[in-house]
Amino acid sequence: AQSVTQLGSHVSVSEGALVLLRCNYSSSVPPYLFWYVQYPNQGLQLLLKYTTGATLVKGINGFEAEFKKSETSFHLTKPSAHMSDAAEYFCAVILYNTDKLIFGTGTRLQVFP
Amino acid sequence: DAGVTQSPTHLIKTRGQQVTLRCSPKSGHDTVSWYQQALGQGPQFIFQYYEEEERQRGNFPDRFSGHQFPNYSSELNVNALLLGDSALYLCASSLSWGGPSYEQYFGPGTRLTVT
Numbered sequence: 650a651q652s653v654t655q656l657g658s659h660v661s662v663s664e665g666a667l668v669l670l671r672c673n674y675s676s677s678v679p680p681y682l683f684w685y686v687q688y689p690n691q692g693l694q695l696l697l698k699y700t701t702g703a704t705l706v707k708g709i710n711g712f713e714a715e716f717k718k719s720e721t722s723f724h725l726t727k728p729s730a731h732m733s734d735a736a737e738y739f740c741a742v743i744l745y746n747t748d749k750l751i752f753g754t755g756t757r758l759q760v761f762p
Numbered sequence: 763d764a765g766v767t768q769s770p771t772h773l774i775k776t777r778g779q780q781v782t783l784r785c786s787p788k789s790g791h792d793t794v795s796w797y798q799q800a801l802g803q804g805p806q807f808i809f810q811y812y813e814e815e816e817r818q819r820g821n822f823p824d825r826f827s828g829h830q831f832p833n834y835s836s837e838l839n840v841n842a843l844l845l846g847d848s849a850l851y852l853c854a855s856s857l858s859w860g861g862p863s864y865e866q867y868f869g870p871g872t873r874l875t876v877t
Binding site: 653685690691692693694695698739741747748749750751752753754755 | 766793795797802803804805806807810817818820852854856865866867868869870871
């Protein structure tokens with residue numbers, strides 16, 4: 650069955666430090682991959698997505714992610730954290746021929762001054 | 763351009779009652795999906811509506827039902843509420859012709875508390 654694993658339910662970084670949020674998927678066929686962000690009391694906002702083509706994907710707010718088929722990973726990074734990046738981040742996949750988003754359990758990012 | 767809107771924002775119900783949540787999709791979108799997000803969890807897919815019909819369904823019991831109207835808005839109905847139904851219910855809209863890679867736009871959600 651298709652699943653998504655996010656390693657680390659909580660990640661804390663200092664402002665200006667590198668952000669690395671991990672996501673691994675299980676699928677025999679490369680799926681479409683997404684990262685969403687959820688701020689408190691709000692819905693989900695798409696940060697970036699991978700469908701086909703270039704494996705390094707750039708998103709909004711300075712985030713990027715790299716699709717590595719050999720590692721079945723799609724980790725999210727940002728070179729320099731900002732206080733406003735504090736939120737919950739969800740990795741999600743869609744299998745080809747479906748529209749059903751399958752989410753990981755999320756990673757809460759805290760940014761300290 | 764209004765995004766996805768949901769109503770009500772918050773709702774408190776008693777076990778055994780029934781509840782209806784509403785969603786208006788982003789302008790121009792024709793497909794609506796519903797997700798349940800329990801506290802501390804990622805959203806779980808409930809079902810998707812397109813052309814007023816349920817097109818896909820997740821692993822949820824028949825107590826969860828829905829409807830889509832000609833204007834593409836949608837309702838989620840839950841019967842015989844259980845304590846475990848307490849969650850944030852998210853609605854997402856998208857374009858059918860965009861395919862699965864097309865972004866799903868999420869509303870702010872309805873927080874349902876069952877006591």
